[in-house]
Amino acid sequence: MVDVATMRELDPEQFSQAGDGYHSVRSMADEAKSRVGEGIVPKMDADLRGEAATAAATSLRGLTANFHYMQTECGLAHAALNALTAELRAAKKKFDTAQEEAETAGFTVHLDGSVTYPAAGEKVDGKQPDGGTVTGNSRGAPSGRLIDPATDADSAADAIRRQADNASPNPHYGAAVDIADRIAEALQEATEADEKWARKLRGLKADDDLHVSRKDWLGVRDDMRGIRKGAGDYLKPPEDRSPAANARWWKNLSEDEQDDYISLHPASIGAMDGLPADARDEANRTVMTETKAGYELERAAMPAEPKKYTWINTYEGKVKVPSKEWIAWNAEYGERKKHLDSTLNGIEAVQDRFDRTGDRGLPEACLLGFAPKGEGDGKIILANGDPDGAAHTAVHVPGTGTSLGGIDGNLDQNDKLWRNSARLAPGESVSTITWFDYDAPDSIPQATQSGWAEDGGPRLQRFLEGTEAAQGGPHSSHTTVSGHSYGSTVVGEAAKHHELPADDVMVEGSPGMQVEHARDLGVGADHVWALGADWTWDDAIVRHGGRMMGLGEDSMIPTDDGFGANVMDYGEYRGFSGHGGFWDEEGNKPSTSLLNMASVVVGQGEQVELD
Amino acid sequence: MRKQRRRLFPLLGTSAVVAGFLLVGVVGCSVSDSGVTGKGKGSEDEQSDAESRLGYRPEVRNPLSAEEEVNRISDRVRGWMDLKSKVTDMEAAAGSCEAVDPDYTKYFVVNHPWSVHNVEEGSLAQAMQNLRERLPRHGWKITKDGKMNSKAGDPEIVAVEPRTHHFLTVQWRRGLTGKVSELISVDVDSRCYRAPKGTDFPPR
Numbered sequence: 001m002v003d004v005a006t007m008r009e010l011d012p013e014q015f016s017q018a019g020d021g022y023h024s025v026r027s028m029a030d031e032a033k034s035r036v037g038e039g040i041v042p043k044m045d046a047d048l049r050g051e052a053a054t055a056a057a058t059s060l061r062g063l064t065a066n067f068h069y070m071q072t073e074c075g076l077a078h079a080a081l082n083a084l085t086a087e088l089r090a091a092k093k094k095f096d097t098a099q100e101e102a103e104t105a106g107f108t109v110h111l112d113g114s115v116t117y118p119a120a121g122e123k124v125d126g127k128q129p130d131g132g133t134v135t136g137n138s139r140g141a142p143s144g145r146l147i148d149p150a151t152d153a154d155s156a157a158d159a160i161r162r163q164a165d166n167a168s169p170n171p172h173y174g175a176a177v178d179i180a181d182r183i184a185e186a187l188q189e190a191t192e193a194d195e196k197w198a199r200k201l202r203g204l205k206a207d208d209d210l211h212v213s214r215k216d217w218l219g220v221r222d223d224m225r226g227i228r229k230g231a232g233d234y235l236k237p238p239e240d241r242s243p244a245a246n247a248r249w250w251k252n253l254s255e256d257e258q259d260d261y262i263s264l265h266p267a268s269i270g271a272m273d274g275l276p277a278d279a280r281d282e283a284n285r286t287v288m289t290e291t292k293a294g295y296e297l298e299r300a301a302m303p304a305e306p307k308k309y310t311w312i313n314t315y316e317g318k319v320k321v322p323s324k325e326w327i328a329w330n331a332e333y334g335e336r337k338k339h340l341d342s343t344l345n346g347i348e349a350v351q352d353r354f355d356r357t358g359d360r361g362l363p364e365a366c367l368l369g370f371a372p373k374g375e376g377d378g379k380i381i382l383a384n385g386d387p388d389g390a391a392h393t394a395v396h397v398p399g400t401g402t403s404l405g406g407i408d409g410n411l412d413q414n415d416k417l418w419r420n421s422a423r424l425a426p427g428e429s430v431s432t433i434t435w436f437d438y439d440a441p442d443s444i445p446q447a448t449q450s451g452w453a454e455d456g457g458p459r460l461q462r463f464l465e466g467t468e469a470a471q472g473g474p475h476s477s478h479t480t481v482s483g484h485s486y487g488s489t490v491v492g493e494a495a496k497h498h499e500l501p502a503d504d505v506m507v508e509g510s511p512g513m514q515v516e517h518a519r520d521l522g523v524g525a526d527h528v529w530a531l532g533a534d535w536t537w538d539d540a541i542v543r544h545g546g547r548m549m550g551l552g553e554d555s556m557i558p559t560d561d562g563f564g565a566n567v568m569d570y571g572e573y574r575g576f577s578g579h580g581g582f583w584d585e586e587g588n589k590p591s592t593s594l595l596n597m598a599s600v601v602v603g604q605g606e607q608v609e610l611d
Numbered sequence: 612m613r614k615q616r617r618r619l620f621p622l623l624g625t626s627a628v629v630a631g632f633l634l635v636g637v638v639g640c641s642v643s644d645s646g647v648t649g650k651g652k653g654s655e656d657e658q659s660d661a662e663s664r665l666g667y668r669p670e671v672r673n674p675l676s677a678e679e680e681v682n683r684i685s686d687r688v689r690g691w692m693d694l695k696s697k698v699t700d701m702e703a704a705a706g707s708c709e710a711v712d713p714d715y716t717k718y719f720v721v722n723h724p725w726s727v728h729n730v731e732e733g734s735l736a737q738a739m740q741n742l743r744e745r746l747p748r749h750g751w752k753i754t755k756d757g758k759m760n761s762k763a764g765d766p767e768i769v770a771v772e773p774r775t776h777h778f779l780t781v782q783w784r785r786g787l788t789g790k791v792s793e794l795i796s797v798d799v800d801s802r803c804y805r806a807p808k809g810t811d812f813p814p815r
Contacts (some may be wrong), residue, residue, distance in 0.1 A: 049811065360701065360704060361701060391789065391790070392789075420724075423724055423725075423726055423796065424726070424784070424794070424796065425789050425790070425791075426726060426728045426729075426790070426791055426794060427728075427729075427789075427790040427791060428789050428790045569760065574709070584709065585706065585709075586706075586708070586709050586710075586720055586722075586800070587704075587705065587706030587707060587708065587709075587719065587720035587721065587722040587800065587801075588704055588706040588722040588724060589706075589720070589722045589724065589798055589800045590724075602789065603787075603788055603789060604784060604787060604789075605762070606761060606762045606763035606786065607759065607761050607763055607765060607782075607784050607787075608761050608762070609759055609760045609761050610760055610761060610762070
């Protein structure tokens, strides 16, 4: 129990200063992580070969992971100490105010928290009413139960005391009780804060080995939950506000508060449109690392998949059927296993992209969104380069059949688009973003069944508004919104309201954009670009199939002359399937279609080769 | 000059396309073709297979020396352009020969994309002119010297070195609205090669 003497000496700012110490360590770890992971390792990968080099790079990647762990845990310690400081500050203020009032009134506050008041008031029977000593009563926090001892008993006590107040002939009595109560409350609050945070801070102590295991990362998640719960109102991210409002909210926070939000609420901060890319990136990397640890442990704990098929004898001889063991296993674990596998594949793809930084000029990547479930198939938003400072930004929506498990192909395409765009815009920064935050239909026939695009469109709109807000307004960056296959339908859904924060709209293998003319997309028909892979069977099926299924208004698709878009040249024939081939390279030489997309991204529409 | 819009399967009725369309459950994936480097295939079979796909027999080359050769060609081209200007600092690099070995296990091409910018007014025009004159003098055959099929119709030169089969694509992009108002982009590319047995592959 915190007593009066401790409370008098208490300086809450000491805890805040201790927090600052953790903050410095956190920043140091962040910087070291970047220097090793994004500076040294890519350079080693590029320049050194051989077993020793590979082993060294692996060890350094491990070191990067250690720094990340250090950064996250120190961030939590900082947030916890700040929350403790905030609570102690409130208690201390309450105590100081009560004590000052006591002094002014000529009362004495004793070490046990009781308050003595002097004799005062009108004489009764020729004698002035005696002074006295009262002990305060701290109100417990309401429990919310039907009969709540904290509130019900306290109000009963209040009532009795009020009666006594009226009955006491000494006018000081009431004030003394009030002061004693507040002192008791302050002591109680300080004690609670002390007990709560001592436990949580002890929990943050890491084990003393050098290996940061999956269990350690699960520990981070538990620490985070515990501290978040304890912090209560100290940090509460706003919900459901516009991206512009989010951007303003973030700007008005102190750097300390921003860091605490990232440490305590990484999932909310990572997903919040309008926030700076570096903040979202840091938050999402933590969410991703935690998810990976949890999923790997869960997968390892699952019983192994039994042999799927067995042979049974029938009249017609032996027949292969699924085994009983497998059916039972599949019912229990099948779906979950698929989800774990797919998510872990997606995480690996993102990690691989991080490791590719520096490879033929590839810039650092920003993880702007990550969720294992998202809208159904998972969510990944990954930027090549920092969009907040980019002169040219491209946001690309992948198409049918996209899932977390297969995101590596999309990330690879995005690398190619970045390299070719950057080369055409020397001296200017380019950021190309893969935006996968909608439930993609698995096929075009499925796409026509319900409102996939209706769900994805507004989400895309919000993300684009957020990017624009974080960049500093509509004129900060030249922005291209791109959609492949059904992704173009999502783009159309967002664009048809004429509020898309974009300068150019570009589609590849589009089955229709829900509008009948390029001018209906709100960026001007001159700034709409369409690619089709002519003479390839799969692209024809998607585009003309979409036409028949009515994904475009009035059976119009963007590669039609009547649609009014600039139809770009697909270029050289590269085989009979081409729907996935718009990003083709021969070695590192871009195909005509890829170079054309890059020209659009860097605002060189005049240089695009037309069909 | 606008080409006649091509229509795929112009003779097929709607029903045929719909049927095909419904058959393809998952789109967005291309038909996978793992190339010529299948398991258990003899080296000779593989080479002939590659030859029939490419129209030439891929020469066996060490990837590092093939990269060096392309870097040297780039240096020479830069010299012929005769520019004192900023050049993007990327090096030539090997990459996959898509038609034969998309998984990048043995076959490779070498590419060197670079560009020049930030030069004195008029010097890019001179550089294009220099290439036009000097490429043939050094044994290169110019196969295109005309306009890009874009709205701006910027100049483009395409050339091939008949002995080494390297090819060169040069585009002069003008009237840009970004930080640089013009640039020349250059691609120096090789044909497909096959890495010798026992080489560290892929090279990076």
